[in-house]
Amino acid sequence: MALDFVNTDVVSEHDRTSDVLRSADEFTAWCAYADVPGVTTAGVCGANGDELLDETRSLRTAIRTVVESIAAGRAADDQALSTLQSAYTTAISHAIPAISDERLSWRWTTPTPKTLVWELTTSAVALLSDGPTDRIKVCPTCGFVFLDTTKNRSRRWCSMDDCGKQEKIRRYIAKRAETRRPSGR
Ligand SMILES: [Zn+2]
Numbered sequence: 001m002a003l004d005f006v007n008t009d010v011v012s013e014h015d016r017t018s019d020v021l022r023s024a025d026e027f028t029a030w031c032a033y034a035d036v037p038g039v040t041t042a043g044v045c046g047a048n049g050d051e052l053l054d055e056t057r058s059l060r061t062a063i064r065t066v067v068e069s070i071a072a073g074r075a076a077d078d079q080a081l082s083t084l085q086s087a088y089t090t091a092i093s094h095a096i097p098a099i100s101d102e103r104l105s106w107r108w109t110t111p112t113p114k115t116l117v118w119e120l121t122t123s124a125v126a127l128l129s130d131g132p133t134d135r136i137k138v139c140p141t142c143g144f145v146f147l148d149t150t151k152n153r154s155r156r157w158c159s160m161d162d163c164g165k166q167e168k169i170r171r172y173i174a175k176r177a178e179t180r181r182p183s184g185r
Contacts, residue, residue, distance in 0.1 A: 002124035003136070003145045004034050006064045009057075024049035024113060027056050031116045038111030038119065045113045052113050059087050059117065063124045067145050070128065071138045088125050091118035141167050 008020040008030055021027045024045035031039040045052055065080035095106035095118070106122050108115040127133075135148045137155065144158035157163035 001034055001036065002063060002120060002127050003067070003147065005030075005120050005124070006060060006067060006145050009060060009064075021053065021056060021060075024052045024056075027053060028113055028116065036116050036119050038108065038115050042111040042113055042116055048113075052117070055087075056117055058083055059121060059124075062087070063128075064145070066128055067136055068138055070133050071136050071145070084121070084125065087117070087121045091121045094118065095122075139163050 021030060028039065028042060028045060031042070062080040062083035066076045066084060069076035069080075092106060094115075095108055098105055098107055106118075108118060127136075132147065135153060136145065137148050138145050139156075139158035141157060141163040144163070146155075146158050148155040157167060
């Protein structure tokens with residue numbers, strides 16, 4: 001869920017409009033699509049829509065930055081970590097802890113568009129802390145983030161049907177162009 005959320009804005013994809021979330025209502029629509037808990041009763045965004053959208057986007061940027069750092073095995077940007085921390089603090093401070101399915105979970109009594117943001121925040125923190133972080137990957141072609149669930153963790157692209165094939169075609173064309181170029185001139 002957290003990675004799908006990050007993929008609502010694919011930064012390096014140049015041939016289509018990258019941001020799926022252009023309004024707070026599009027955010028709640030996406031939450032319905034992604035089955036974020038509480039979305040069916042969360043209600044509408046109302047007057048605070050723009051504020052919610054800003055909050056959503058900065059959270060998404062922070063999660064992407066941390067995801068990319070983990071995937072690349074490097075330290076994360078301090079600002080991204082502190083954005084994630086403050087979103088998490090807010091989410092937890094409004095939550096009611098409960099034990100369900102023999103594990104600790106966080107729930108919010110009245111679902112609102114804000115609780116959807118909190119659901120995404122806690123889901124992201126759970127994934128980025130408990131993993132499987134060694135399966136988190138970033139597609140080198142389009143920037144999609146995904147969990148590599150293959151046995152030997154050999155998956156490179158978001159989907160072999162799209163990006164993998166595209167990359168192979170691109171390499172083939174580049175190679176052809178190279179060999180056809182007259183040498184020594
Ligand atoms: Zn891709």
